[in-house]
Amino acid sequence: MSEDNKDKEQPQSQQPEGEIKEAGDKEAAAPEQAVDPEREAKLKAAAEARAARAAAKAAAESGEAAGTGEAKSAADPEKEAKLKAAAEARAARAAAKAAAEETPEEPKAPSPNQPRLDRAAALVRSELGETSVADAYINELNGDVPTLVIEPKQIRAAAELFKQHESLRCNYLRNVSGVDYETYMEVVYHLISLDTKEDYVLKVKADRETPSVDSVTPVWATANWNEREIYDLLGIDFPGHPDLRRIMMPDDWVGHPLRKDYEPLDPEV
Incomplete structure (x- = not known):
């Protein structure tokens, strides 16, 4: 280069x-x-x-938090709506309750068995005395059956009247049961006429400490074992029974198992 x-x-x-x-x-x-x-x-x-x-x-410290206020105001409508709905519901319930209290209930229609009850109660009172029937009512929980509460001393006479009187003819005793109400004992008799198919219930209240009710076995033979069972389990005495003894528990059993105050001697029982 x-x-x-x-x-x-x-x-x-x-x-x-x-x-x-x-x-x-x-x-x-x-x-x-x-x-x-x-x-x-x-x-x-x-x-x-x-x-x-x-x-x-x-x-926020000065009370002028615009953002927070807007968020709060956005949430308030839903809350206010719920509170309003709840208040309206409470008011409606209160109004309905007040209306129900102010409106008198319509009287219940009389039971179709009321005439039978009235006739039976009047018959017993006329034959056995005014005090022989302590109470008389229609048992609505048991098919509107006419029910009479008889004074204990009159139960045998009332049983004979219900069996023999032409207007009643209760020739069959379906059942006898006993109840411990803690303050008193009660014996309940379920009667029926096999001729008319009309049924009645008689009740007798007895003293709880020494319960005793005249036997109706001489009137209805079907009461025999029922009364023995009541005596065995509840300790109710039935004067006039032909053979009143235990029927379920052993003869040496202590106490009556269906009484409310019964305490078994054997803890395994």
């Missing part, structure tokens, strides 16, 4: 030192300028967030 060519190429490959340094500074500054905008944006956003929190706190 000629010296002329070397002289011509040298200006193209060599630059002054100052220009090279300045170019390097510009290249180094370029990445910094590329990163700064993102950082500045983050810093600005953080500053704005802090300012917003500070403003909200200040507003």
Whole structure:
């Protein structure tokens, strides 16, 4: 290569030192300028967030938290609607209750068996005395059966009357049962006429400490084992019974198992 060519190429490959340094500074500054905008944006956003929190706190402390108030007002309509509905429901129930209390109940229609009850009670009173019937009512829980509560001393005479009188003819005793009501004992007689198919119930209340009711076995033979069972399990005596003894428990058994105050001697029983 000629010296002329070397002289011509040298200006193209060599630059002054100052220009090279300045170019390097510009290249180094370029990445910094590329990163700064993102950082500045983050810093600005953080500053704005802090300012917003500070403003909200200040507003809340001064009672002027607009954001909180708007959120509360947005939730209140649903809550208010529920409270209103509950109040209306309570008012409706109260109004219905008041209306029910103010409106008198319609009287119940008399039982179709009421005339039979009235006739039977009147007959017993006329034959055995006014005090012979302690109470008379229709048992609605037991098929509207006419029920008479007889004085204990009159039960034998009442049994004979119900069996023999032409208007009653209760010639079959279906069942006799005993009940311990804790303050008194009760014997219940279920009668029916096989001729008319009409039924009645007689009841007798007895003293709990020494319960005693005249036997009706002489009137209805079917009372025999029923009265023995009641004596065995409840301890009710039946004077006039032809053979009153235990029928279920052993003869040497102590106490009467169906009494409310019964305490077994054998804990395994």
